[in-house]
Amino acid sequence: MSLKFYRRVAFGLSPNDKPDKDPLNWALNQLNTIPNLLWPGIIPTEKELRKKYGEWVYGDREVLRKKFKNDKHAYRKAKDELRIKTGERYFELNEHAIRHYQTKYSKQPVFERFWLFWGNHFAISEKDFLAEFSTGPYQREIIRPTMVKTFEEMVQSVTTSWCMIHHLDNSESFGPNSKKGMEWRETINENHARELLELHTVSPNAGYTQDDVIQLAYIMTGWAHKWDRKNLETGDIWFDQEMHQKGDKIVLGVKYKNDAKRELAKVIHDLATHPICIKFVSTKLCRHFITDEPTEDMINPVIEAWNKSNGSLIEIHKAVITQAYKHNENTHKFHPPEIWLMQLSRMFDLNIPLSSEKMNYSFSSKPNRRQRQLSWILREIGHSPYRAKQPNGWSDFEADWVSPELLLRRFWFSSVELPIHVKSGNRSHDFILACLKNNFEDHENMASLIENFRFGTLDYDLGQKYGVICNLPGVLKA
Amino acid sequence: MNCTRRNFLIGGSTTLFLSGYFPKISFASMQKKNLIIISLRGGMDGLTAVPVIGDKRLKKLRRKLILEDVLNLNSDFGLHPKLEIFHKLWQTNQAAFVHATNIPYTGRSHFDGQNLMETGAHIPYKEKTGWLGRGLLASNIIGKGLAISLPMPLLLRGVPQNNNFFPSPDFVETNLIDQIYNEFKGEHNELIKSTLDTIRQRPLSMQIATDSDDRRKLALEAAKQLKDQSGPRVAVFDLDGFDTHAAQGGVDGAHADELEEVNKIVTILHENLGQAFDNTLILTLTEFGRTIKQNGGYGTEHGYGSAILMAGGLLKKSQVYTDWPGLKKKELFEGRDLNSTIDSRAVYNSAMSVCFNQDPEFLRKEVFWGDELPDLSQELFKI
Numbered sequence: 001m002s003l004k005f006y007r008r009v010a011f012g013l014s015p016n017d018k019p020d021k022d023p024l025n026w027a028l029n030q031l032n033t034i035p036n037l038l039w040p041g042i043i044p045t046e047k048e049l050r051k052k053y054g055e056w057v058y059g060d061r062e063v064l065r066k067k068f069k070n071d072k073h074a075y076r077k078a079k080d081e082l083r084i085k086t087g088e089r090y091f092e093l094n095e096h097a098i099r100h101y102q103t104k105y106s107k108q109p110v111f112e113r114f115w116l117f118w119g120n121h122f123a124i125s126e127k128d129f130l131a132e133f134s135t136g137p138y139q140r141e142i143i144r145p146t147m148v149k150t151f152e153e154m155v156q157s158v159t160t161s162w163c164m165i166h167h168l169d170n171s172e173s174f175g176p177n178s179k180k181g182m183e184w185r186e187t188i189n190e191n192h193a194r195e196l197l198e199l200h201t202v203s204p205n206a207g208y209t210q211d212d213v214i215q216l217a218y219i220m221t222g223w224a225h226k227w228d229r230k231n232l233e234t235g236d237i238w239f240d241q242e243m244h245q246k247g248d249k250i251v252l253g254v255k256y257k258n259d260a261k262r263e264l265a266k267v268i269h270d271l272a273t274h275p276i277c278i279k280f281v282s283t284k285l286c287r288h289f290i291t292d293e294p295t296e297d298m299i300n301p302v303i304e305a306w307n308k309s310n311g312s313l314i315e316i317h318k319a320v321i322t323q324a325y326k327h328n329e330n331t332h333k334f335h336p337p338e339i340w341l342m343q344l345s346r347m348f349d350l351n352i353p354l355s356s357e358k359m360n361y362s363f364s365s366k367p368n369r370r371q372r373q374l375s376w377i378l379r380e381i382g383h384s385p386y387r388a389k390q391p392n393g394w395s396d397f398e399a400d401w402v403s404p405e406l407l408l409r410r411f412w413f414s415s416v417e418l419p420i421h422v423k424s425g426n427r428s429h430d431f432i433l434a435c436l437k438n439n440f441e442d443h444e445n446m447a448s449l450i451e452n453f454r455f456g457t458l459d460y461d462l463g464q465k466y467g468v469i470c471n472l473p474g475v476l477k478a
Numbered sequence: 479m480n481c482t483r484r485n486f487l488i489g490g491s492t493t494l495f496l497s498g499y500f501p502k503i504s505f506a507s508m509q510k511k512n513l514i515i516i517s518l519r520g521g522m523d524g525l526t527a528v529p530v531i532g533d534k535r536l537k538k539l540r541r542k543l544i545l546e547d548v549l550n551l552n553s554d555f556g557l558h559p560k561l562e563i564f565h566k567l568w569q570t571n572q573a574a575f576v577h578a579t580n581i582p583y584t585g586r587s588h589f590d591g592q593n594l595m596e597t598g599a600h601i602p603y604k605e606k607t608g609w610l611g612r613g614l615l616a617s618n619i620i621g622k623g624l625a626i627s628l629p630m631p632l633l634l635r636g637v638p639q640n641n642n643f644f645p646s647p648d649f650v651e652t653n654l655i656d657q658i659y660n661e662f663k664g665e666h667n668e669l670i671k672s673t674l675d676t677i678r679q680r681p682l683s684m685q686i687a688t689d690s691d692d693r694r695k696l697a698l699e700a701a702k703q704l705k706d707q708s709g710p711r712v713a714v715f716d717l718d719g720f721d722t723h724a725a726q727g728g729v730d731g732a733h734a735d736e737l738e739e740v741n742k743i744v745t746i747l748h749e750n751l752g753q754a755f756d757n758t759l760i761l762t763l764t765e766f767g768r769t770i771k772q773n774g775g776y777g778t779e780h781g782y783g784s785a786i787l788m789a790g791g792l793l794k795k796s797q798v799y800t801d802w803p804g805l806k807k808k809e810l811f812e813g814r815d816l817n818s819t820i821d822s823r824a825v826y827n828s829a830m831s832v833c834f835n836q837d838p839e840f841l842r843k844e845v846f847w848g849d850e851l852p853d854l855s856q857e858l859f860k861i
Binding site for chain 2: 169172173174186187188189190191194198199204210213332380382389390391392398399400401402403404405406407408409411412415416417449464467468471472473476477
């Protein structure tokens with residue numbers, strides 16, 4: 001079994017990790033439990049951060065805009081102060097640190113890879129202030145705890161989360177025959193219903209119609225944030241009967257009797273256990289972990305495990321890893337920039353992310369340059385995790401990640417930026433050679449490519465070495 | 479005036495169809511012609527960009543989204559006030575619009591829709607190449623595509639050696655590539671290898687670090703490249719944010735902000751292409767229009783028919799080219815969306831035929847699998 005399996009399903013081996021005698025079992029054993037978050041710094045709750053979100057939008061929209069409506073400059077200044085006070089500029093940076101600390105040090109790196117996968121499957125794309133305050137805690141508190149439950153439970157939890165409901169506008173969706181719908185002459189917003197079908201569960205392969213989307217949107221009406229004057233749109237999610245469309249609904253040929261808030265759980269059950277959903281999500285998992293174009297013989301065992309375990313994510317994950325193991329030698333998987341960065345940090349023990357002490361924030365001035373660094377790197381290499389442009393998240397296809405500029409960004413990072421993050425004790429040539437040996441069968445060939453810079457110790461020399469190593473085909477792919 | 483279904487089409491394309499295609503060989507056709515596509519992701523609302531004037535039904539259904547002062551185009555259509563450059567160019571026959579048009583896709587999903595607007599196909603995710611890439615390949619124009627975005631848009635895929643411009647924050651030493659180039663062996667490394675080839679052939683001006691957040695600088699560099707006789711012939715810009723389910727607004731608001739971005743890019747291109755603007759076509763592309771009716775959040779839902787905004791010296795004249803379907807309930811698509819009466823792929827096919835000096839019939843077969851797409855070159859463009 002080649003060493004690339006450790007990068008295929010995890011983040012490679014750190015200088016402290018040693019290859020296991022039984023790599024498949026090493027990987028499978030990581031999937032039964034949820035590892036604790038290791039970040040020693042602050043890990044605020046979703047609710048705390050939502051409160052901050054509320055303070056920020058209320059302060060800006062309801063207070064500052066009115067107070068400074070005739071003075072643009074004073075408004076801008078006051079707004080910047082509010083950003084600092086509410087952490088609007090800070091929390092996303094902290095979330096990136098929590099995430100990258102986890103992938104760097106977790107004893108269950110394979111579990112962490114699945115965490116990244118599900119966060120992207122149920123993506124929150126760039127909208128309002130979600131990336132600043134909500135997407136990180138959503139991935140920690142909504143996605144992560146359900147990863148040892150069933151897929152259906154995960155969908156339930158995601159669909160009624162504040163983050164997803166805000167992201168896909170379900171609070172603005174009114175049943176036209178509901179009390180509020182009639183009073184305010186409001187109607188549905190289809191966005192969430194459509195994505196629940198298309199992206200989260202059955203996919204367009206199920207052949208649903210516009211009518212199915214409307215009917216599902218009817219079922220979902222009422223699931224909204226509880227609005228009040230102070231919290232605005234950041235109130236808790238509840239079921240508002242007065243927004244809910246009355247009457248029976250039919251989705252994909254199944255009738256759902258008028259049953260208020262219980263309708264949603266029923267339809268999610270049917271969608272999350274639909275054979276087309278199972279195939280769609282299994283294919284996506286194989287694409288993420290094995291190859292861009294997974295074959296039936298990779299996908300079918302995952303579907304089987306799914307059916308046999310009634311959608312247990314632990315069993316589904318194990319089936320995917322088993323297939324990844326089986327096809328490790330004859331497939332090549334290109335890694336998107338963030339995973340590449342996580343792997344480099346783990347394999348070469350880089351100073352990424354910044355230590356938790358240095359991430360401490362006073363809420364009295366703008367976050368400093370070093371605190372912003374990781375988030376800035378992620379943006380520059382083209383993969384800022386909470387800022388996907390569309391609700392379908394980041395692509396798993398190589399072709400979407402290979403362009404002259406995207407490759408140049410990787411050369412830039414590895415040769416210009418990376419040397420700044422090499423720990424002072426790790427600047428020797430021998431350290432690099434040891435890391436290569438730990439992670440790559442053809443480490444001797446790799447070493448020969450940087451032999452010319454063997455005796456150089458300047459940042460420039462390190463940049464040349466890492467610039468070569470990090471962009472080799474065997475590092476870009478696993 | 480209340481617009482009902484009327485025919486705005488002047489002349490037809492039948493004559494050209496029957497007479498065959500004889501490209502004029504003149505000095506003008508020897509000049510490099512540029513085709514610039516601006517992708518408007520999220521579903522651009524054609525009725526906000528190019529509103530129909532005086533339609534009572536539209537006013538009624540969009541109480542909160544109506545534009546108070548539109549720029550005047552003709553007796554039937556106005557222009558969103560943020561699209562100033564198009565209004566200016568309209569006066570000199572260098573701006574035009576195709577209205578009530580869309581790709582033949584009615585599914586209302588962004589992802590399927592955007593996939594199809596780029597592939598030009600009928601089944602989402604089936605094709606792995608874009609219509610523009612295939613058009614370039616069929617016309618044997620290789621290595622002349624330029625994308626102004628970090629990833630390579632699907633639209634341009636299908637022809638090798640495309641370039642993109644979205645520079646990194648620091649100068650990158652491309653000699654690193656020489657040191658590892660030979661390590662890329664085997665079929666599965668082909669894509670990366672050919673991309674490295676493209677990087678090695680880039681002009682110096684594209685190796686300079688700049689600020690990619692600054693759309694102005696990006697558009698400026700694109701103009702500079704396109705102006706060069708040996709430079710790219712095709713450029714693709716990517717804008718998103720047109721999916722305004724909430725707070726869409728009228729003169730100001732979310733949709734207006736996005737239109738302003740389009741306006742900015744076209745303004746820079748116009749100012750900096752100089753004479754090359756005469757040999758340029760700029761066309762927008764979107765996945766669908768939006769519902770006529772506003773929704774609960776003063777936004778609009780995913781719809782069907784939209785509009786194409788066009789600028790450049792290769793336009794025949796200023797016009798709103800449309801076969802207007804009307805906005806009465808029965809005239810709407812599924813009772814809710816502006817209908818599409820023109821397959822927008824016909825416009826793009828015709829534009830490619832003009833810019834690539836190709837027979838539209840040939841391109842239709844090579845690029846769009848022989849789908850029924852009338853040649854609109856004579857109506858829309860200078861040939």
